Amino acid sequence: MYVTTPEEMRKIDNRAIEEFGIPGTVLMENAAIRTVDVIQEQYPALIDGGKVIVLAGCGNNGGDGLAIARHLMLRGVKTQVFTFFAEDKFAGDAKLNLDIYKRLGGHIELVTCEEDIKKLEQGIWQANLVVDSIIGTGIARDIEGLIYKSVDMVNKSSTPVVAVDIPSGINGKDGKVMGIAIKSKHTVSFGYPKRGHILYPGREYTGRLHVVPISLPKDSAQAIGVKAFTLDDGELAQNLKERPRQGHKGTFGKVGVIAGSLGMAGAASLTSMAALRGGVGLVTLACPASLVSILQSKMTQVMCYPLQDKQQGYLTVDAIPALKDFLRDKDVLAIGPGLGSKCDALEIIRYIFREFDISIVMDADALNHISKDKKLLSSYRGSIVITPHPGEMARLTGKSIDEIVVSPIETAAAFAKEMGVIVLLKGAASVVAHPEGSIYINFSGNAGMGTGGSGDVLTGLVAALIAQGYTPYEAAVYGCYIHGRAGDYARDKWGETGMVAGDILNELPLVFKDLFCLKE
Incomplete structure (x- = not known):
């Protein structure tokens, strides 16, 4: 609409x-x-x-x-x-x-x-x-x-x-x-x-x-020439891809996740599990080796790929040599949640941009680090979806948070055009901007989603949709709406005050189920 x-x-x-x-x-x-x-x-x-x-x-x-x-x-x-x-x-x-x-x-x-x-x-x-x-x-x-x-x-x-x-x-x-x-x-x-x-x-x-x-x-x-649009359940349902009956885990795509550090392993877990709940076939989390035992005990369905951290609990340039093997068979990469400020994320991103062209979903600390050299974004050969909140967008653009909150459409559209990336600017009414001018304004979601880890769930969900064959822009738009609907489902069950990100994650299958019922 x-x-x-x-x-x-x-x-x-x-x-x-x-x-x-x-x-x-x-x-x-x-x-x-x-x-x-x-x-x-x-x-x-x-x-x-x-x-x-x-x-x-x-x-x-x-x-x-x-x-x-x-x-x-x-x-x-x-x-x-x-x-x-x-x-x-x-x-x-x-x-x-x-x-x-x-x-x-x-x-x-x-x-x-x-x-x-x-x-x-x-x-x-x-x-x-x-x-x-x-x-x-x-x-x-x-x-x-x-x-x-x-x-x-x-x-x-x-x-x-x-x-x-x-x-x-x-x-x-x-x-x-x-x-x-x-x-x-x-x-x-x-x-x-x-x-x-x-x-x-x-x-x-x-x-x-x-x-x-x-x-x-x-x-x-x-x-x-109207550029902006929104969605409702019925419109989105008609655009969802049917899962073929003869499909297997390889059919539904492979997501790689680079996330987590000491004290923020939960972000890596939420992102990885959201990718699975988003329908992808296989998820592999590359994380600091010292966190693998914690994360594998928490997530039995996600494969973990240990990266060298010298027992420091965060990734350094020593992790780079292993990335070629880690990413060789992945359809999409989600990077950023919980990496931390000590991580050598900028050098890791530079390596990935130089050696690969897979679709990338960037969030959280990946955005904080790349804000030091944001022109990197426009140099990448593949597609990039960034999912900043207003604070991260402020670091990327040099604008104040207040300016971004007041003018989310203009901010997202200008940055998307300048850098050639898809911008999913999170907020009370999230906005997705395409470099060619199309603007999606999200109508789902509620105040209960203002809780730590909610954005990590969104990152994994968007990555999952790309891996299943949606274009990066479709994945950002649909993921934004579905994420909000999962938040609405969680609110209806728990109320806004006590909601946590895991509640949003757990409602994703029910949202997909109801949307596919509408499609029928």
């Missing part, structure tokens, strides 16, 4: 109107009908004498709200519209819907002072639902004045809110709060989801997102 910016959505709407002759009034009418359908589905008791307050702006978002008020009224719902703009501020389709609503007996309340806000507050406390259509994706400046006070009052009330297209106050491009924003229970988005629905903090204000069709041409997003 494509994800648009406000500017892209304007182009899509204009194309429908200008090239295909679909009037804006038709798009607005379809949007209203679809929204009312969602409202009726979520709040069926409204039809039996319920009351709805509609907050309407004077632009197209307000026009949508007025059309929604009309359709609710025609279905027997008591409606009352409050607006912050005089009638002469309404124009075009918004003015048309204002006039129709009034002709049908609808009542408009104008909010111009504190007394009017008190009247609005009384109406909201008496209502069963609030429909927010004050400001849509075209918001250009912070909300202030009477609208600010009204939004604050709505948020403090217990009356649920359905937002029209996007909660008022949320920037549709980056999810930022423009002064203040409506906290909605549901948001009905027209045609496509917007980036502001998925990126934080906008995602917290969106509530449950409903994306509804409004008769836009099917090729709209492709035609205007």
Whole structure:
């Protein structure tokens, strides 16, 4: 499913109107009908004498709200519209819907002072639902004045809110709060989801997102060059590869893992086991020789390949001669988790880059070490997926963590293009960027996944998918989504507070099972 910016959505709407002759009034009418359908589905008791307050702006978002008020009224719902703009501020389709609503007996309340806000507050406390259509994706400046006070009052009330297209106050491009924003229970988005629905903090204000069709041409997003997309269970299920019945362990690929050091053997274990849980046929972990007995007792299904560490508990350049034999039959390499700061990882990476061209998934300490010579990334002949969190991305880019958290898409896309690598930038809404411009924004996962080792599980999972024949970009995208769904499964079982990375790991088979059931 494509994800648009406000500017892209304007182009899509204009194309429908200008090239295909679909009037804006038709798009607005379809949007209203679809929204009312969602409202009726979520709040069926409204039809039996319920009351709805509609907050309407004077632009197209307000026009949508007025059309929604009309359709609710025609279905027997008591409606009352409050607006912050005089009638002469309404124009075009918004003015048309204002006039129709009034002709049908609808009542408009104008909010111009504190007394009017008190009247609005009384109406909201008496209502069963609030429909927010004050400001849509075209918001250009912070909300202030009477609208600010009204939004604050709505948020403090217990009356649920359905937002029209996007909660008022949320920037549709980056999810930022423009002064203040409506906290909605549901948001009905027209045609496509917007980036502001998925990126934080906008995602917290969106509530449950409903994306509804409004008769836009099917090729709209492709035609205007939308680059961003997201996934759901159904879409991903259709893209999963069936496991052939005659397959064997060699059929499903071989993953090599270079990970672990004294005190961080768990990272190596989580990465290796995640590769197995991700469906790969064989996993071999190359780790400091002094840790092999610990790791083999912990993981009976993973083969261990001891690398020289001179009993220090971390890898040095002395491990390099053995890597040629270790990597000779591997389809993909996962490197980095738990290697530690003392490891000679940069020299190990230089050797691998010089001698091999297999796909590589790089995480954690591999990224911390290569940040000292990041141009190495662009020199590699094979494919690279990097999976940094904001701190690791800050070291790679020289940006602050705050800059990266605020602009994850721009940060990931720029680095992917510059270095020619696939960037899976982890966060509350993880982003996967391809060097050629495609952007995936992840919609799965939860706050319970903010726990040590969660990223190690992701690294192993992405490596497993590459080994099974998915392209590195597909593996990064699908792995990101599946990892988040496993986190959601773990949350549903244990709650967010006490979740650990092993819980996410253990849910991976169930996620795959359910996805393959959808495919059937």
